[in-house]
Amino acid sequence: MKLVYTLLFLSCSGLFWAQEWDDKFKQIDNLLPTPNVYRTASGAPGHQYYQQKADYKIKLELDDEQQIIRGEEVITYTNNSPDPLEYLWLQLDQNVRAQHSHSKLISVDNMASFKGINNLERKMFEFDGGFKIEWIKSMNNEDLNYAINQTMLRIDPKTPLKPGGTLTFKVKWWYNINDRMKVGGRSGYEYFEEEDNYLYTIAQFFPRMCVYDDVNGWQNKQFLGRGEFTLPFGDYEVEITVPADHVVAATGELQNASSVLTSQQRERLKKAAEAYDKPVFIITDKEAEENEKGKASGKKKWIFKAQNVRDFAFASSRKFIWDAMTVKQENKNVLAMSFYPKEGNPLWEKYSTRIVAHTLNVYSNYTFDYPYPVAISVHSRHIGMEYPMICFNGGRPEPDGTYSERVKYGMLTVIIHEVGHNYFPMIVNSDERQWTWMDEGLNTFLQYLTEQEWERGYPSRRGPAHKITDYMAGDKSTLSPIMTNSESIWQFGNNAYGKPATALNILRETIMGRELFDYAFKTYARRWMFKHPTPADFFRTMEDASAVDLDWFWRGWFFTTDHVDIGISNVKWYTLNTENPEVESEWRRTHDQQQDVHVGDIRNQSDIEETQTEKYPELNDFYNLKDPYAISPLDTEEYNELLSQLTPEQEKLLNSNLNFYELEFENIGGLVMPLILQLNYTDGTSEVRYIPAEIWRFKSDVITKVFIIEKEVKHFRLDPFLETADTELSNNSWPRExxxxxxxxFREKQLQENEMQRDKRAKEMK
Structure with missing residues (x-):
């Protein structure tokens, strides 16, 4: 019986230990999928990796009178998987704006969301923006069976599509284009009432194939509005019919320039191909203003081709100014271009194309050469959205041409970010519907590097560790781990953009160092160019290419909502006892004089007129009369005997005057990080010591560390360069600061003008 109880106790103790022990350095193998023939343990594509291909031939017309897109497409789908496919799934993203879409039903409202007439109007605005599928046919015009489930469409071929086989079919459709100023959206139009003109930025405009892969099978998770688009690569040929006086910018290369551009415009494009320092105008501001005054009759067909892209988007308007310059890459030149209305100037003609070119140069340096022929920035009010080779960006000055600092840097930032998305996820093609951080976070990290190379002191919003601390220290009930599906994320911007970008910046600057990080990051980017990586592929590649164990980092930063709050909770200072009577007697004398005195002793000096031993000296004995700091011959003899037993090295150590500081560190936030400790000495010098995060591996709440130092320390400071995203700096110093x-x-006066307007008014007052 005693043995049974003993075993039961041991068993329960082990269970308790397994439940309670919080191992911050446990490997994350249990959180990642098992490596296989498709994805290796090193994070690289496996020897049987495959991906599907979807090629499109699209003919569409933009109805500028009714704001309708009408289209017909031919899709050729190639099954490169080892699986026969009984059905195919397509995305109908415009159905998120259908009158009975689930995205409208699941939106959470309260009365505060109706505050203000504009918000109320938007809530009550009725708009039918869903796809209208007219038919789906085989190439011999037989109707294909299909079913629509909200934003997904399933096609049922007569026989399963075999491995290595292709299926070609046709779809005819149309939809009403949304007014972005009224109902929002990544795609849509802006109406300019004064001149009765439209500027269209069009995307998600055609039924598109879903991804089928070794991870999810079909990625047919419904589009609810936030989780973006997971798409296969393919080749596109797109014919876009627009009003004759419209100018079109699109994914790919223009195939019929001689039909849609004037000879002067074509000549200017040739000059732009050799313009490396500043843009060349293809359409000037004066030409654009003249063009937008009237509406020409007739239509024009613009033809574009794009190879090995995952999507297609375009912009169309009679308002466009157009400029371009060339960016030199290692193996090819790229044409950087901007399309914008006069309302975008003077900001856009000054900055847009140059920041596009700068972005390509910086991103390529950290990843791979930009592989496409063009990179386009289109001005569109209150928007920032990316597609292969083209993006739509905000940043509009005031009507008088002035602009605030916020508008200027907001524009530069959004262009960098959206152009940067060409790399993640347009080329390194992660699953946006599932893992927003894999494109937004990685892109925001590179955006930060690009901003800093544009201008010293650039006011970057995200990237440096200290800029994420307010979020990470916030209410845990409204925080999500980074590894959360895109539709379920609390505080989307901070979670999917800011926190992963900060994590990568900390890896680069503090954990791995720039050289190791840059090599590993570039390895990941090049391994997964034109492929579909997962989080595990990224985590494994970063470790495999650097020989740095990062499981503790991924676990803490990506799988939890822990935050960094590490403090110095106690400091003890020791020096060596030299055993030399003369030295130690003087040390005791000085030490005793420096001790704090009890208030009672202070008051007794005056309140007690005379003690008994003062009144009767004969009461004093040896202990009253002994000098505590006196050195006897015996003390000297014992010291000399000790010296005779010491080696020269031991004697040197005994007289070295070393200082021993025992520091206690407390992990309050739960997220383990390296200890970066600045030691400020009494002689005015300082040094920084770096202790790897593994110091927490056996105990993650409180640890002690002894520092042996020749100099005397005046002040200790943790994280002196704001590297670790520590949320509470008040406990980082000892003594406390x-x-x-x-x-x-008095509350600041709310300015109704930007700084440029204020400066102008000040000059007028002189």
């Missing part, structure tokens, strides 16, 4: 701030008694 009190930092001065400024209390504002």
């Amino acid at each position: 009190v930092r001065q701030s400024r209390f504002q008694l």
Whole structure:
């Protein structure tokens, strides 16, 4: 019986230990899929990796009178998987704007969301924006069976599509284009009432194939509006019919320039192909203003081709100014271009194309050469959205041509970000519907590097560790781990953009170092060019290419909502006892004089007129009369005997005057990080010591560390360069620091003008 109880106790103790022990350095193998023939343990594509191909031939017409897109497409789908496919899934993203879409039904409202007439109007606005599928046919015009489930469409071929086989079919459809100023959206139009003109930025405009892969099978998760688009690669040939005076910018290369451009415009394009320092105008501002005054009759067909892209988008308007310049890459030149209305100037003609070119150069340096022939930035109010070779970006000055600092840097930032998306996810083609951070987070990280290379002191919103601390220290009930599906994320921008970008920046600057990180990051980018990576592929590649164990980092930063709050909770200072009576007697004397005195002793000096031993000296004995700091001959003899037993090295150590500081560190936030400790010495010098995060591997709440130092330390400071995203800096110093701030008694006046307008008014007053 005693043995049974003993075993039961041991069993329960083991269970308790397994449940309670929080191992921050446990490997994350249990959180990742098992490597296989498709994806290796090193993070590279496996020897049987495959991906599907979807080629499109599309003919569409933009109805500028009724704001309708009408189209017909031929899709050739190639099954490169080892699986026979009984059905095919297509995405109908415009159905998110259908009158009875689920995205409208599941939106969470409260009365605060109706505050303001504009919000109320948007809530009540009725708009039927869903796809209208007229038919789906085989190439011999037989109707194909299909079914629509909200934003997904299933096609049922007569026989399963075998491995290595292709299926070609046709779809005819149309939909009403949404007014982005009224109902929002990544795609749509803006109406300019004064001149009765439209600027169209069109995407998600055609039924598109879903991804079928070794991870999810069909990625047919419904589009609810936030989780973006997971798409296979393919070749596109697109004919776009628009009003004759419209100018079109699109994914791919223009095939019929001689039909849609004037000889002067074609000549200017040739000059742009050799313009490496500044843009050349293809259509000037004056030409664009003249073009938008009237509406020409007739139509024009613009033809574009694009190879090995995952999507297609375009913009069309009679308002466009157009400029271009060339970016040199290692193996080819790229034409960087901008299309914008006069309302975008003077910002757009000054900055847009140059920031496009700059972005290509910086991103290519950290990943791979930009493989496409063009990169286009289109001005569109209140939007930032990306597609292969083209993106739609906000940043509009005031009507008088002035602009705030916020508008300027907002425009530069959004162009960098959206052009950067060509790399992630347009080329490194991650699953946006599932893992937003894999494109937004990685892209925001590179965006930060690009911003800093554009201008010293660029006011980057995301990237540096200290800019994410308010979010990470927030209410845990409204935080999600980074590894959360895109539709379920709390605080989307901070979670999917800011936190992963910060994590990568910390890896680069603090954990791995720039050289190791840059090599591993470039390895990942090049391994997965034109392929479909998963989070596991990224995590494994970063470790495999650097020989740095990062499981603790991925676990803490990506799989939890822990935050960084590491403090110095105690400091003890020790020095060596030299055993030399003369040295130690003086040390005791000085040490005793520096001790704090009890208040009672202070008051007794005056309140007690005379003690008994003062009144009767004969009461004093040896202990009263002994000098505590006196050195006897015996003390000297014992010291000399000790010296005779020491080696020269031991004697040197005994007299080295070393300082021993025992520091206690407390992990309050739960997220383990390296200890970056600045030691400020009494002689005015300082040094920084870096202790890897593995110091927490056996105990992750409180640890102690002894520092042996020749100099005397005046002040310790943790994370002196704001590297770790520590959310509470007040406990990072010892002794504690009190930092001065400024209390504002009067509230600042709200300025109704930007700084450029204010400066102009000030000059007029002189």
